[in-house]
Amino acid sequence: MLSLSPTTTPKPSGLFYFTVPSTIPLHPKTLKTPTKRTHRPFSGTPRTLLQYNRKPQLSGETPRVVVITSGKGGVGKTTTTANVGLSLARLGFSVVAIDADVGLRNLDLLLGLENRVNYTVIEVLNGDCRLDQALVRDKRWSNFELLCISKPRSKLPIGFGGKALVWLVDALKARQEGSPDFILIDCPAGIDAGFITAITPANEAVLVTTPDITSLRDADRVTGLLECDGIRDIKMIVNRVRTDMIKGEDMMSVLDVQEMLGLALLGVIPEDSEVIRSTNRGYPLVLNKPPTLAGLAFEQAAWRLVEQDSMKAVMVEEEPKKRGFFSFFGRSLGK
Numbered sequence: 001m002l003s004l005s006p007t008t009t010p011k012p013s014g015l016f017y018f019t020v021p022s023t024i025p026l027h028p029k030t031l032k033t034p035t036k037r038t039h040r041p042f043s044g045t046p047r048t049l050l051q052y053n054r055k056p057q058l059s060g061e062t063p064r065v066v067v068i069t070s071g072k073g074g075v076g077k078t079t080t081t082a083n084v085g086l087s088l089a090r091l092g093f094s095v096v097a098i099d100a101d102v103g104l105r106n107l108d109l110l111l112g113l114e115n116r117v118n119y120t121v122i123e124v125l126n127g128d129c130r131l132d133q134a135l136v137r138d139k140r141w142s143n144f145e146l147l148c149i150s151k152p153r154s155k156l157p158i159g160f161g162g163k164a165l166v167w168l169v170d171a172l173k174a175r176q177e178g179s180p181d182f183i184l185i186d187c188p189a190g191i192d193a194g195f196i197t198a199i200t201p202a203n204e205a206v207l208v209t210t211p212d213i214t215s216l217r218d219a220d221r222v223t224g225l226l227e228c229d230g231i232r233d234i235k236m237i238v239n240r241v242r243t244d245m246i247k248g249e250d251m252m253s254v255l256d257v258q259e260m261l262g263l264a265l266l267g268v269i270p271e272d273s274e275v276i277r278s279t280n281r282g283y284p285l286v287l288n289k290p291p292t293l294a295g296l297a298f299e300q301a302a303w304r305l306v307e308q309d310s311m312k313a314v315m316v317e318e319e320p321k322k323r324g325f326f327s328f329f330g331r332s333l334g335k
Contacts, residue, residue, distance in 0.1 A: 055092055056306040058181060065169055065183045066305070067202035069226075071218035073189030075210050076239040079275060081186040082110040082284045083295065084206075087302035089144035090286065093181040096135070096172055099148045100165070100198040101188035111138065112282025113146050121149045121168060125160070131171055140287065145180075161193070162200030169201040191225060199229055206266060206305070207236040211252040216260055223261065235266035235310060237301055242271045254313040264310035267301025269294050 068081045078101075085097045099107035108114040119134040138144040147168075149160075165185075173179045187198040199205070205226050209219040219236070226234055238254050245251035252260075254268050272294035278285050285295035304310060 056303050058093065058306055059308040062181050063169075063173055063179050063183050064181065064204060065185070065202045066204040066206060067185040067187050067199050067231075068206045068208060069187035069195065069199065069222055070208045070215070071189070071191055071195075071222035072209075072215045075208050075215055076237075076269070076275075077189075077208050078106050078110055078186055079279070079285075080206065080208050080237055080239070080269075080298070080301075081107060081184050083286045083298035084302045084305065085182070085184050086111075086138075086141060086144055086284050087286045087299045088182055088306065089138070089141040090299075091302065091306065092143070093306065094143045094178070095182045095184060096145045096147060096180045097184045097186065098165075098168070099146070099186050100194065101186060102150050102160075102194060103152075104188070105148055105150070105152060107186050108136075108146060108148060109282060110279055110284065111146060113138065114282070117146070117148050117151070120151055121147065121164075122151075122160075124168075125164060131168075131175070160197070162197045165197055166201045191222065195222075195225075199226060199231065202231060204233040205231050205235075207234055207261075207263060208239055209236055209257065209261070210240045211238060211246075211254070211257050216252075216257065219261055223263065233308075234263055235305075236261060236263040237267045237269060238265070239269045240271045241268055258313060265312060266304055266310060267297055268311075268313070269297045269301075 068077050068084075070077050078099075081097055085095045088095045097107060097111075099105045101107075108117050113136050116136050119129040121134060123129045124131050124134050134147055136146040136148075138146070169183060172183060183201075185198050185202060188194040207219055207222060207226075209215045223234060236257075238257050241254060242251055246253045254265070258265055270293050272285070272292055274285060274288065274292045275294060278288065285292050286298050288295055291299075
């Protein structure tokens with residue numbers, strides 16, 4: 001069970017948290033081992049940010065059907081789906097993103113495709129259009145497609161459920177133009193019928209959470225439901241992390257979250273005001289030039305998702321006047 005005791009992980013003074021994702025080894029003087037630890041000791045070769053000199057190796061059978069969920073609303077599921085999906089497309093993989101939120105769909109807004117959604121899955125099921133007509137191809141990256149289940153204010157047929165979504169995923173696999181590499185399902189908030197429908201065809205899950213007790217309790221509950229449904233490959237993204245609040249002991253650290261939920265860490269997204277701007281413009285963070293801190297973090301999470309990799313937050317002694325982005329990321333845990 002989830003324990004939210006504030007004394008679970010005492011934070012030593014003079015320490016902060018950072019992680020380093022997988023690539024080329026850093027100079028050995030970059031990391032210094034602290035004299036006092038409250039967590040498991042860090043071992044392995046530290047690595048730098050991204051490997052731009054190669055394409056990530058796709059792991060697992062394709063298509064990879066990944067549901068992005070949380071249980072709690074407002075933690076960043078749709079933002080994660082949009083940014084991770086476009087990051088995968090930029091890496092050269094074909095992606096279909098399904099907005100499974102029937103009543104309150106927003107993925108089309110974040111992608112700037114709201115004016116191009118003419119048909120939905122409901123029309124496909126009713127025989128009013130073909131599946132390829134309901135798929136909206138992004139003009140910026142032609143290997144990224146959006147599929148919405150229904151239009152806002154429309155009534156969903158009572159018969160629509162997990163079986164209908166399984167049929168939809170099977171239809172995407174059997175397309176004449178080829179099966180996509182990734183099918184990302186943006187799961188609605190809550191654990192009601194919409195949640196059950198969204199997770200039914202998935203064989204992987206990305207759990208999005210924030211470092212607050214309400215989000216963690218919901219995430220713990222959702223983890224149990226995913227495992228009961230047979231989804232064992234569950235990784236988490238910790239969103240809206242603020243280093244200043246962690247150092248002031250006003251926010252749980254990534255290490256605390258990882259120990260409480262016991263899940264592999266796919267990525268850590270720093271708090272970034274650019275998220276609101278990009279949402280209002282319909283222009284995902286990962287497309288910004290120059291890239292933002294949160295955008296880089298989403299790209300790293302997408303890289304790990306491709307290779308079924310994970311990362312681990314570590315505790316490193318602070319160096320004077322060297323703070324910021326690298327306080328969020330840690331070493332990669334190879335499969």
